[in-house]
Amino acid sequence: MKSLTTVAGIILCLPALASAGLLDEIEDLQPVNAWISSLETSNECGSTGCGDCCTSTTVCGPRVPMMMGDGGLGCCSSSRII
Amino acid sequence: MTKVSENNSVIPQDRIGISYNLLNDVELRSGFGGFVPGDDQEISEFKFRYEKTFFDGNFSVDLIMPFNITNERDQSFNSLNGLTLDRESELGDLAINLKALLHRTDRFALSAGLMLEIPTSDPQQILIPIGPGIGLQFANEDSYFLTPWIGGLYDLNDKTFVQSFMSYRMETNRHDVNFLIGPAAFQIGDAQDPNYFMWSTQIGHRMYENRSRRGITAIIPSLELHYTSSTDTDPTASFQTPIIPIAIPPSIGSVDYLTLTLATNIELGRKASLGMGFGLPLREGNSTFPLLSSGPTDKNFDWSFNMNFNYYFGS
Numbered sequence: 406m407k408s409l410t411t412v413a414g415i416i417l418c419l420p421a422l423a424s425a426g427l428l429d430e431i432e433d434l435q436p437v438n439a440w441i442s443s444l445e446t447s448n449e450c451g452s453t454g455c456g457d458c459c460t461s462t463t464v465c466g467p468r469v470p471m472m473m474g475d476g477g478l479g480c481c482s483s484s485r486i487i
Numbered sequence: 488m489t490k491v492s493e494n495n496s497v498i499p500q501d502r503i504g505i506s507y508n509l510l511n512d513v514e515l516r517s518g519f520g521g522f523v524p525g526d527d528q529e530i531s532e533f534k535f536r537y538e539k540t541f542f543d544g545n546f547s548v549d550l551i552m553p554f555n556i557t558n559e560r561d562q563s564f565n566s567l568n569g570l571t572l573d574r575e576s577e578l579g580d581l582a583i584n585l586k587a588l589l590h591r592t593d594r595f596a597l598s599a600g601l602m603l604e605i606p607t608s609d610p611q612q613i614l615i616p617i618g619p620g621i622g623l624q625f626a627n628e629d630s631y632f633l634t635p636w637i638g639g640l641y642d643l644n645d646k647t648f649v650q651s652f653m654s655y656r657m658e659t660n661r662h663d664v665n666f667l668i669g670p671a672a673f674q675i676g677d678a679q680d681p682n683y684f685m686w687s688t689q690i691g692h693r694m695y696e697n698r699s700r701r702g703i704t705a706i707i708p709s710l711e712l713h714y715t716s717s718t719d720t721d722p723t724a725s726f727q728t729p730i731i732p733i734a735i736p737p738s739i740g741s742v743d744y745l746t747l748t749l750a751t752n753i754e755l756g757r758k759a760s761l762g763m764g765f766g767l768p769l770r771e772g773n774s775t776f777p778l779l780s781s782g783p784t785d786k787n788f789d790w791s792f793n794m795n796f797n798y799y800f801g802s
Contacts, residue, residue: 464498464595470496472652474748
């Protein structure tokens with residue numbers, strides 16, 4: 406029950422923070438802004454997606470390809486019975 | 488466990504998604520260092536995810552909630568040859584993956600991130616039928632896993648691309664091994680899962696594309712290789728007991744899994760994608776502890792069927 410509450414809390418919190426505009430407010434902070442600007446200068450395609458500079462449908466979309474994977478439980482939790 | 492390379496891309500995105508893995512003939516090993524063999528089992532994994540970008544799409548946070556249909560967490564010995572194998576659907580460990588796009592040109596993208604797995608699953612218990620509730624418990628409430636990773640995506644030409652992820656998964660602290668008598672639990676030792684280095688790479692080709700907004704807008708077959716290796720010299724549930732003076736040795740030694748996945752991604756309109764794949768382990772491996780050998784160590788399943796669906800709610 407405690408685990409479920411934690412999960413539900415986290416899942417509900419993030420969208421709520423985003424919709425309340427808190428992430429945008431953090432973005433407006435001066436040091437964060439400077440940091441993002443520095444990222445943009447190293448990003449030829451610009452920060453708002455790719456725009457005209459980019460012709461690649463793979464790197465710039467509209468949809469980038471997903472890696473399928475090989476299944477998560479196929480290995481590893483050896484101290485437990487899978 | 489959740490791997491960074493599952494239903495993921497290097498580029499941060501706004502999406503909700505579900506992935507499904509069917510693992511056929513998974514070889515069961517018990518928690519006692521893995522030396523009690525069991526029957527092969529079929530395991531189904533479902534992973535629900537929500538990825539949201541921020542800072543102009545340069546970052547994202549990805550919440551991944553696994554559910555598994557597998558063997559019950561509480562197992563009972565009925566003989567030395569194996570365990571009872573009741574099945575159940577159970578909650579896995581919640582994973583939170585932070586992704587940062589470090590660099591992007593019109594043909595190349597590089598990103599890095601950190602995934603945290605939180606112990607939301609129930610602990611594993613092995614009950615011995617000599618009395619009610621007597622057995623061992625692998626307590627996992629302090630068992631957090633951190634996986635730093637780096638990924639790249641490169642366009643070889645207009646239609647062909649390569650995408651790779653490299654990651655390293657580690658348990659942040661050892662978890663308690665408890666002796667159970669009814670409702671009481673007494674710690675008799677602790678254990679730690681091995682650390683794993685993981686490398687996955689994919690080569691894909693956009694063999695069909697159209698610019699309409701409806702129906703199938705792209706078909707992208709791809710070939711993937713997934714390598715997972717334990718980096719410890721004595722991996723697999725080695726635990727020492729301070730009360731009972733024994734150290735149960737690791738039985739299956741170091742492992743090197745290598746899986747080939749053949750997959751096809753189908754883009755549906757501009758807002759959704761459906762992927763299907765088939766995985767084959769390429770290695771067998773042998774136990775490094777021959778007296779307690781329980782079969783191939785570098786192969787955990789015979790084959791897997793993988794599927795994912797993503798709906799993109801961003802622009």
